[in-house]
Amino acid sequence: MRGSKPMTASALALATAWISLAASQALGATLTVKAGESIQAAVKRALPGDRIEVEPGLYKETVFIDKDGIELSGIVRGGQWPVLDGENKLNDGVLVSGHGVTIERLWVKRYKGNGIMTQGSNNYRIAYNVVEGPCFYAIFPQFGKNGLVTHNVAFGSEDAAIYVGMSDNVDVVHNQTYASIIGIESENSHDILIENNYVHDNVVGIATTMLPALPVKSSDRIIIRNNIVARNNMKNTAPPGAITAGAPPGLGILVLGTDHTTVEGNLIRDNDGVGVMVSETNFLVTTPDDRMDPFPDSTQVLRNVFLNNGSNPQGTLRDLLDIAGVERGVDVLATGKGRDHCIADRLALTTLGTRNFADCAPGTTSAAVASMQTAKPVVATPFTADQKGRLTYLAVCTGCHTYNSKLVGPPMVVIKALYGKDEQRLADYIAKPVRKRPDYPEMPSQDYLPEDIRLAVARYILSELSH
Amino acid sequence: MRLLALTAVLLLGANGAHAASFALADHCPPSFDMAEDGRCHLVSLYQMYTAAPGQGGLRVPLPELKGSYTPQQIDLGRLLFFDPVLSGDGKSSCAHCHHPDLAYADGRTTGMGASGEGVGPARRQGDVLPRNTPGLWNVGFLGRLFWDGRATSLEEQSVGPLFAANEMASTPDHVRQALAMNPEYRRLFAQAFQRSANQPIALEEVATALAAFETSLVSLNSRFDRYAHGDDRALSDSEVRGWNVFRGFVGRCTQCHVPPLFQSDDLAAIGAPPVPGQPYDQGAGVLPPADPALNGAFKVPTLRNIALTAPYFQAGQFAQLADVVDFYNAPRGHAVPPGAKVELHWHIHMRQAELPPQDVADLLSFLNALTDTSMSPQVPTAVPSGLPVIPRLHP
CATH class of the missing domain: 1.10.760.10 (Cytochrome c-like domain)
Incomplete structure (x- = not known):
């Protein structure tokens, strides 16, 4: 007996994408939330394609968006913002699972969990928000494809201020992050662009990580470009159980176990430990995972500006440098078994452990990649x-x-x-x-x-x- | 009483003993459809969605089932699963400990194996097993099986309990002989594996059929799923708040119990409490090659149908879901006995979660919205051996 043919991937791809259409064509209504009203009540009323405008005022709630194509947009008037205040009591500020959702111009503060989190959302935009701790992650897109995190200010996170987790095709651009354990982190993600951010006064500036015991088992193709990474020397106050608790202060950029990571055009200055570190996963976390490769491969450290890094290395960095008999931190430090790395400008830099780095071919640049977002929105529901x-x-x-x-x-x-x-x-x-x-x-x-x-x-x- | 495809025609033999003539289903079980390869493939509403592999979320596709099988293999597996003939003493079937009325678990703190009589919490006189009997819903998605993750396929797993002296206490020879002596099974195996009935029944065929049946146990139509697919009335206000606690980053439950399956193939040392009077269970840490970093680590269980599978944890340490939530809400590592060298999974709360009572109540409501047994297969009224099939616990 023969049954009907199951749907093939190509059949999926052919069909229509009503969700992204609804979002992009802005066919929807505009709902307004005034001070004293509930944002969630508006979300509940909203239909895909609708825009919710939030007036300046104080909102003490968790907002969750489990529908597609919603634009949640704050109105800032005369310097007054719509403020979501968790009062250190509520868990998370904004939770999103819908596709094609925009979260913009909100001041989100004092949530115990995350300020703004997407989970499983594609085609999102998180823009022009201020996210203030204490919180766990200020901005955390997780599990999703094709996103933009831009022009946000995030500070006071107990872990990463902007954390891209297990995601694909995300641009993190033009943000400012500070006073957090890590300024910006990309974890077990693919095709990520971290560009034009100002990342300062954290414990670690920018980190790309391959972490164990997570459902996504690789971390690949990440560009860290044209950022200002400065003075990331904050004392590490992460709780002892956190994997970031072992992160030594003074790290400008950390490439931890990720593959095809490009570091180019950054201004890396006044980080007291090391400018750029390329290391394997167990530098920070030793949980075994037989399904992932913990070693970084194919890192490119292209032309960057290094100024005054390494004046006071501490913790595990200090230990590593002591083993090498080096007093002062270096611009570029590499450990572990990774392969196929290259470095440009070698003679201009202080380096340690980079003997197996080739010289990058002259003219090597990531400039051809202007964005890591997909050319078209991800089709969410390709079924007739x-x-x-x-x-x-x-x-x-x-x-x-x-x-x-x-x-x-x-x-x-x-x-x-x-x-x-x-x-x-x-x-x-x-x-x-x-x-x-x-x-x-x-x-x-x-x-x-x-x-x-x-x-x-x-x-x-x-x-x-x-x- | 469900009548799937199997028609068991009971014939009364001359000596009064029952013999039965069995026909294997020629179409796929509920929620499966036959593809051109002649095998049954799962159809679920989650196929409407696209996402990258491994990623979780509310409206994302499921991981693939690990195996695909023909209707005949699945139906043969169903007969074997409920047939005590495989066990050493001919008294226990797989279903005696994986009972369909107990979400394919047994409701006991730890399992009761060889020489046991009866089913579920009332089972007695058998060997007491060291670990809790896991339920089988959605087991076909798993890449690791057993609490310590020591098997990597259902085929490999299925013969574990079968040949364990303290569980079904069977042997390869016993299985082969018991099946070879049964003309019905010789015929059914030949049909399911498309070969001559003169060939001997292979153990691999038994394992394949059992895996085929287990793979058909799919639970994806809970009220949570209705919510996921767009009906925002499907969950109560408390359940939705609980979902927010569950996925949020104080609770951070979704980091290991990844939706939509609410499980993962990772081994996690969460610092489970010891069982009084017993050495601390080192779980995956003592499997060769012994890895101290996996001390106390166990497979992340599914939370699908979790309300039906009390008690909880690898030795049933917690009687109720509320106890489990309290465990996670308490400080990291609080239950690890002094001296036990356990490296807690890094996703276990870095600070105490300190969820207030309302959050805990909401979380419990949510966990109760993950129940669905609508795709329950038919329990056969008779099996080819003629041995008695498990009693049902509620009609």
Whole structure:
């Protein structure tokens, strides 16, 4: 017996992307939230494509957006911001799982967890926000593809101020981060651009990391370019259990186990430990993970400006330098077993452990990469209504129905005979079933399925289903 | 009573003993569809979404099931799963400890194996096993099995309990002989594996069939899923707040229990409490080659159907979900006995979570919204050996 062909990846790619369209065409309404009102209540009312404008004022709530295509936009008037205040009591400021969501111009402060977090969102934009600690991560896009984090000011994080976790195709540009354990971090992510940021007065400036025991097992293609990385000498106050607790102060840029990391055009100055460090994962975290490669490969340290780094190395950096018999920190320090690195301007720099770095070919530059975002929005739901009808029948209805025998509910051949071509009548029954057969239990309502899907399921049953 | 594809026609033999004629299903179980390769492939609403591999979130695709099987292999596995014939004493089937009415677990602190009588918490007189019996919903997605993660496929896992002296106490010879003596099984194996009935039944075929059946145990239609797919009425206010606690970064539960499966293949030392009177269970740390960094590390279990699988943790240390939440809400490492060298997973709260009582209550509400057994397979009323099938616990 042969069944129907399952959906292929190419079939997925062909279909339409209603979500990103809805978001980009701005067909939606504008909802306004005034001081004293609830932002979440507006989110609840909003439909994909809508814009929510938040007036200046104080908002003490967690805002979560589990729908697509919402633009949450603060209005700053006469220097007055809309302020989300967790008062050191609420967990997180803004939580997003929807795709195509914008979070902009909010002042988010004093949340115990994260200030602004996306989880599983694609095509997001986090822009022009101020996120103030104490908090865990100020801005944390996690699990998602194609995002922009720009023009934010983030400070006072107990870990990274801006943390890109297990994400793909994200630009982190034109932000200022300070007074945090790490200014900007990219963890187990791919195709990340960290550019034109001002990262200062943290424990560690910018870090790209390959961390163990996470569901994403690689970290690749990261560009750190044209940032000002200065005075990252803050005392490390991370709690003892945190992996950042072992991070020595004075590190400008840390490449930890990631592959194809490019460091180019940065102004790296007055970091008291080391300007750039290339190391393996266990410099910070020793949890074993047999499914990942902890060694950094193919790092390019291209032309950067190093000024006055290394005047007071501390902690594990001090230990490493002591082993090498070196008093002062260096511009570039490498440890571990990584391969295929290169360095430019070697003679202008103080270096340690870079003997296995080749000289980068003259003219090597990442300049051709202007952005790591995808050329087009990621298609979130590439299914036609008919395809969704089939999916829903198989994923939901088959728990109780088979084609030609009694399971919990009656066989579909009976239903087909009963409804003929009347899709609407069957769709209506699916939403509001009534007990018809004494020898069967009453069917539970399936009205959680959207109306168009109920109709698509009915069409699938009446027109397509044949075995 | 469900009637899937199998039609068990009971024939009364001349001596009064039951013999049965079994037909294997020729179509896929609920939520599976047959592809051109003749195998059953999962169909789920999460296929509507795209994301990069490994990434979690609310509307993201599922990881792939590790194996795909034919309808006949799945249905044969179902008969084997419920047939005590595989066990050494012919009294216990897989289902005696992985009971369908207990979310394919047993409701006990730790399992009860060889020589046991009965099912679930009432099972007695058997060997007491050192670890808790895991439920089997969504087990087909896992790349590590057993609490310490020592198996990497269901096929490999399935014969573990079968041949363990303190569990099903069987042997390869016993399995081969018991099945070879049964004409029904000879016929059904030949059909499921498309070979002659004259060939002997291979252990690999038994393992494949059991893995096939277990892979069909899919739970993806909870109220949480309805919420994920867009119905914001599917969860109560408390459950939604609990979801926010769950994914937020004070709770940070999603870091290991990655949605939408709420599990991961990682081993995590979370600092579980010891069992009084027993040495501290070092979990994956003592598997060869012994790795002290994995001391006390166990596989991250799924939270799907978690409300149905009490008690919790690898030795059932916690009777209720509320106890588990309290454990995580207490300071990092508080339950590790002095002297036990455990390197706690770095995602265990760096500071005490200190979730207030309302957050804890909401989190518990949320965990109760992950329940779905709508794709339960039919429990056979009879199996080819003629041995009794497990009693049902609630009709």
